Structures are given as C-alpha cells and as structure tokens.
Amino acid sequence: MVEEAARRDLAAIAITDHDVVGGIAEAQQAGQRFGVEVVPGIELTAEWDGRLAHILGYFIDPAHPELVVGLExxxxxxxxxxxxxxxxxxxxxxxxxxxxxxxxxxxxxxxxxxxxxxxxxxxxxxxxxxxxxxxxxxREPRPFSAAEAIALIHAAGGVASLAHPVKLRRSEPLLPARTFAPLVAAGLDGIEAWQIVQGPTVRDHYRRVAEALGLVATGGSDCHGPRSVGMRLGTQRVPAAVLSAMKQCWRDRRRALPDRTGSPR
Ligand SMILES: [Zn+2]
Known part of the structure; x- marks a missing residue:
C-alpha cells in the first residue's frame, strides 16, 4: 500500500485497519523506504445511539496496553x-x-x-x-460504545475522528451539528469531511459542522486494499493543511497530558 502511495504521488497516508494494528510497523518501515509519511491509526467499530459508528484514531501508539487489551x-x-x-x-x-x-x-x-x-x-x-x-x-458485534472508542484512542495518545458521518443515518445524509454534541462531550476531536462516499455537498456540510463544533475536519479515501472495489488509494485527495490541523490537534491534546512526550513525525 505504501509503495503504491508513493507511485500515486501521495505525501502521506494513514493506516487505519478495522480494530487491528498489525500492519502499522510494516507500513512505517515501508514509509521510510518510499518517502511517504505513514500516520499510525485505527478504525474502531463502535455503537452510538443504537447505530453502527466507526471512530478513527490517528497518531495512536499501537503498543499501548489499554488499546491492545481493547482490541483483543x-x-x-x-x-x-x-x-x-x-x-x-x-x-x-x-x-x-x-x-x-x-x-x-x-x-x-x-x-x-x-x-x-x-x-x-x-x-x-x-x-x-x-x-x-x-x-x-x-450483523457484526460492536465491541465499543462511541465514548469508549474515543477514550481508548485518547489513552493510546491519538486523535479521535468520526468516520464517514454520511453513513450514520442513510436517510439523513446531512446531519446538523447539534446531533454530534454527545460525541463532542465524550471528547471527539474530528469529523470526516473528505471521504470517497461523501460528494462535494456532503463534504462541505461536514466541514461547516466541524467548524461549528470546534473540531478538525479530517479525510481519506477509505481504501480497503487492492481486493475490494478497485484500488481507491489516493482517489480522494486531502489537502496537506488537513494533516497539519490534525497534528496541531494532537499537540494540543498532548499538552493537556503533561506526562506524555514525543511528537508525530
Ligand atoms: Zn468505516
């Protein structure tokens, strides 16, 4: 995936496998070899308001004991x-x-x-x-509540973002900002705006929602590898400023936790 990212001229990608961190170390090594920044991440399967919600974690420590136990x-x-x-x-x-x-x-x-x-x-x-x-x-199990997922990502030193909000309620693709207040109260840091399943109208809506809630608007192609529905890697370009904003959010979160050190590359 990293080699392909380099071939497609991407400066950075995030590895956010579903409930698994086993690919991160390999991807980071490849990132150094191919000159692609690899953000260590995860996509947690969670439940919120009786529905399936995917919570993305960026800049996580994949070896954090609490995360390891939760994923197990x-x-x-x-x-x-x-x-x-x-x-x-x-x-x-x-x-x-x-x-x-x-x-x-x-x-x-x-x-x-x-x-x-x-x-x-x-x-x-x-x-x-x-x-x-x-x-x-x-009907897959939802091992975490959304609040648990956010807490787990924070425990592992990461930034938590709600993935593809358009999928939350298929009949209501443009949910108003107030809908997300409980997640913000639980510590949510971001909401996904740039997304392969979210066209320009939906993307712009969630950029505004993120701004209204003081969250970071994040993004990605949601590529699931070469085997499923074509290779989507890089088909949803995300401005470099988004990665900078995510890193700033990460730093702010770190500052609130004086016992932690280190910084994203
Ligand atoms: Zn997802």
Whole structure:
C-alpha cells in the first residue's frame, strides 16, 4: 500500500485497519523506504445511539496496553460471531469453506469476510437460507460504545475522528451539528469531511459542522486494499493543511497530558 502511495504521488497516508494494528510497523518501515509519511491509526467499530459508528484514531501508539487489551476483546467478539454464523450455516446444511475466508481479509476474519465469502463461493445461490445467513453475518458485534472508542484512542495518545458521518443515518445524509454534541462531550476531536462516499455537498456540510463544533475536519479515501472495489488509494485527495490541523490537534491534546512526550513525525 505504501509503495503504491508513493507511485500515486501521495505525501502521506494513514493506516487505519478495522480494530487491528498489525500492519502499522510494516507500513512505517515501508514509509521510510518510499518517502511517504505513514500516520499510525485505527478504525474502531463502535455503537452510538443504537447505530453502527466507526471512530478513527490517528497518531495512536499501537503498543499501548489499554488499546491492545481493547482490541483483543474486539477480536474475540468477532471470532465468536464468525463461529456462530458458520455453525448456523452448518445447521442449515450450508457448508462454507473456512480455509478460503482468510483470502478476503488479510489480517482477520470478520462478518464482512463471511458475507464476501458466501457471495463469492456461490454457496447461497438458490438457497432458501441465503438472506437469513447474509443478514446474520453482516450483523457484526460492536465491541465499543462511541465514548469508549474515543477514550481508548485518547489513552493510546491519538486523535479521535468520526468516520464517514454520511453513513450514520442513510436517510439523513446531512446531519446538523447539534446531533454530534454527545460525541463532542465524550471528547471527539474530528469529523470526516473528505471521504470517497461523501460528494462535494456532503463534504462541505461536514466541514461547516466541524467548524461549528470546534473540531478538525479530517479525510481519506477509505481504501480497503487492492481486493475490494478497485484500488481507491489516493482517489480522494486531502489537502496537506488537513494533516497539519490534525497534528496541531494532537499537540494540543498532548499538552493537556503533561506526562506524555514525543511528537508525530
Ligand atoms: Zn468505516
């Protein structure tokens, strides 16, 4: 990914895998080799207001013990979910090739992997249980509340930003600033404005929302690697000033915590 970022002329990228930090060290090493700044990050699967919310963490310490323990819990929940779905499928006479699932997601098998696997393996074609099993697989566990996710990111020294707000309520793509007050109270630092799924109208709306709430407007392509829906890396350019603003936010947060040292590159 980092090599590809260099090829696409990107000055910086963030690695924000879902609930996993296993790729950060490798990416940072590659970043030095290819001259791309790599921001260590995470995207936590959380629940807010009864809905799925993804909370991005930037400049995190991936080895922070509290984060490590939280992510371990998240992985256990996901593994249990995958086992439940496979058991349910088996009980319905549908056999899913588990060994093949790993190829859809490099680092861990999730509900999304199952959905992809079931569709690609064609197992559910014509099965009366298709809908039921796909729905069950897609209902992934949400290991953190949004407030917990923000607190965990802060504990690991990071800056917390709400990912793709347009996805929160599909029927209401332009949520007003006041909607996010509880997240701001929980310490949210940013809200994603530049996003591949957010067109110019939505992007500009959330830039204004961020400004109104005193948050940083963040951004990214939400690239999920070369395997899914094309290689999106770099398809959503984000101004360099956004990274500077995120770093400033990080420094302000650090200043509020005098026991911590260090700075983002
Ligand atoms: Zn997301």
């Amino acid at each position: 819990r998240a992985r256990e929940q996901m593994a249990a979910h995958v086992r439940d779905v496979l058991d349910a499928a088996r009980a319905l006479g549908v056999e899913i090739d588990e060994a093949a699932l790993a190829r859809y997601r490099g680092r861990y098998v999730s509900g999304a992997t199952l959905v992809l696997g079931m569709l690609e393996q064609g197992i559910l074609r014509g099965s009366p249980h298709a809908r039921q099993l796909l729905l069950r697989a897609s």
